[in-house]
Amino acid sequence: MKLRGQLNLLLLATALVPFIATSLFSYQLNRVAKEESSNHLESMIVAKSISRTLNQNAQMFDGSAKELGRLALKQHENVQLGLYSKDRALQFQSASEEGVFATHLTPEGMFSNLYSWQSSDSAYIYKEPIFLQDQIAGYFELRFDKSGIRKETKEVYMLTILFFLITVGITLFIVQHWFKRNMLVPFAWMKAEMDEVAYGKQNRTTPVKRGRTEVGQLMDNFANMAAHLRAIDAQKQSDDEDRKKLIAAISHDLRTPLTSIRAYAEGMHAHPDKREEYSKVILAKTEYMQRLIEDLLIFSQVHSTSFSLSLKKVDAEELVELLFDGYDLEKEQLRLSTNMEIEPAEVDADAGRLVQVMDNLVTNAICYSPEGGAISLYATNKQSCLPPFVARTNEQRLYIFVKDEGQGIPSGVQRQLFDPFFQVEQARSQTNDKGVGLGLSICRELINQHGGAIDVYSSPPHGSTFFFSIPCIKTEGGNE
Incomplete structure (x- = not known):
């Protein structure tokens, strides 16, 4: 009311x-x-x-x-x-x-x-x-x-006066309770909330019961506004922390290869006979710096408000072939295998961005796999072909799996893998060069914008399986 x-x-x-x-x-x-x-x-x-x-x-x-x-x-x-x-x-x-x-x-x-x-x-x-x-x-x-x-007659007078006094007392109690409940307590709560917002405090005052009156709606609106301001403040603090982490990570990851490049350049000058060996190291460090800068550019793009995908209807099997065909060299040098079980379907996808996701996942699999370890790529849109650790859904989706034989990832950090700047400890990597911890965060953002999901399944020390899925559009010839 x-x-x-x-x-x-x-x-x-x-x-x-x-x-x-x-x-x-x-x-x-x-x-x-x-x-x-x-x-x-x-x-x-x-x-x-x-x-x-x-x-x-x-x-x-x-x-x-x-x-x-x-x-x-x-x-x-x-x-x-x-x-x-x-x-x-x-x-x-x-x-x-x-x-x-x-x-x-x-x-x-x-x-x-x-x-x-x-x-x-x-x-x-x-x-x-x-x-x-x-x-x-x-x-x-x-x-x-x-x-x-x-x-x-006297009793009538007394009873009437008594009734009047009792009724007035009850009425005054109801009025006092109503004003306290609908006026005093709500405005006291809003004053406390205003003080907290004004002084930038993050503490919550004791919540009060809000009715459906205009005062209750005002309290709801004010609470939503205060929560929004707190969220903005928290996001600002989080962004500041992320910015500090980014600057620190970039400074570290750029300084390390630059120091190596400088040292090997000076070595080439001092030892002309090792020029070819040192030049290979300098080239490798330069390629690492290039990958790092590319990750930073992509991370900046996908988190920009103006960023959007170039979605097109693509045949699911053709898309999987495009994603898997880029690893012919790895098949020769590594134990990398591909397999697919696809029924006719189409997907709305930005193929170029999905290639970036696939490159990140395969690069990580190579990075964390032991020497001689196998890496398998698998794709399917059939519910019956999904591994047991994948949750079933009512809609048809295209799933891509990247499995390695590394040491695996502890369950305590699996949820953090897709957070910006998070890195698995160096000991699990089989290479010395690591990114700034943006690759999986970029993958998650790109998959989310496809309306899909990305996750990891790992049971140390038996390796890890990263997988993502995007919705399918069944063709007329598709199986039900």
């Missing part, structure tokens, strides 16, 4: 509290008023009944007012009766407490209230004369207790 909707609901609930309390109070008062009206009507009926009894037995008034009073109250126990003589002196009272009935009434106190109902805090009062043969024999006064109604 949006913040505006929650606020409207909160205001509505706050407005309903006094309305409900007032409605409840009015309802209870109406109920008490109805009950009081009913009691008053009942009192009038009782008064008429007692008046009739007293007037019918008025002859008993002078001789035995007490008996007359008891006779009148015989069926009305909840009424208090007082009998007065003609001169307004109290002759009988049913009340046990003193002072309920006056011992003598003034003419004004008696005659001003005859035949009318009076109400005091504790009772309804009714007075009427008693007639004997059309002559006033005396007077009677009735008192109907209403303390129960008064008590009930």
Whole structure:
């Protein structure tokens, strides 16, 4: 629910509290008023009944007012009766407490209230004369207790006030909790996050629960922005580290062959008879420097935002033949074998870039293979022909494998092989010249841009198998 909707609901609930309390109070008062009206009507009926009894037995008034009073109250126990003589002196009272009935009434106190109902805090009062043969024999006064109604009215007041206070307390608690949850805590969290971003801290503050209101969306957007800024900062630091590694690696890998070239050039000057031997070493070091510079150029290209592949539809078998045919010389000098099991299919590929990937993998295999070790190149797009260590997929892919018989690669560093500037320790290499650690990183980037994947399987000391795959497009004659 949006913040505006929650606020409207909160205001509505706050407005309903006094309305409900007032409605409840009015309802209870109406109920008490109805009950009081009913009691008053009942009192009038009782008064008429007692008046009739007293007037019918008025002859008993002078001789035995007490008996007359008891006779009148015989069926009305909840009424208090007082009998007065003609001169307004109290002759009988049913009340046990003193002072309920006056011992003598003034003419004004008696005659001003005859035949009318009076109400005091504790009772309804009714007075009427008693007639004997059309002559006033005396007077009677009735008192109907209403303390129960008064008590009930007081209870209504107390319960209504209690309900109002409880409801207001609950409402205030809900309002306070809502403001804390939706306003105070989120803004405190955002302030802490802003402070961290402002001062460049990388620590995370304690996460808070975010609702679906505008404040929650603001928190999400701010958290995403802060995470993005942290990622940019982390990437910047990583780039700085990579740049430092690159400069250090380039400096080292260029200085080493340059030092050798200088030393052998000076040796050629000092030992003319070894000119041919030294020139071969200088040529080898120059070729190494050329490969290093080419790797740096390719690495810079593939990580450029303007870099893109020149993808074309190529027959899968023709592509594999192109990748394998460049190693005829190695077949003669090394134990290098090729094999393929390809069913008709096409691939979207940049053949030139895949040749670069293949050259890197084969060069590494030669570099890390022992003297006389076998290197095998294998290609297939059949699921049934894949080695067991390759995960099966639902789509047809072209797989290229380069297997060597080197010492293998420990499992702890296999995931790092494709990171820029990472190099397997020199002891595993069978040559002294190594690159700057960019070859496999370049391979991964080029394969990723083909929509493929590259990986390694190695179980020391039984050699390693580097392999990559790219999606195939089946031809009409392809097998299902």
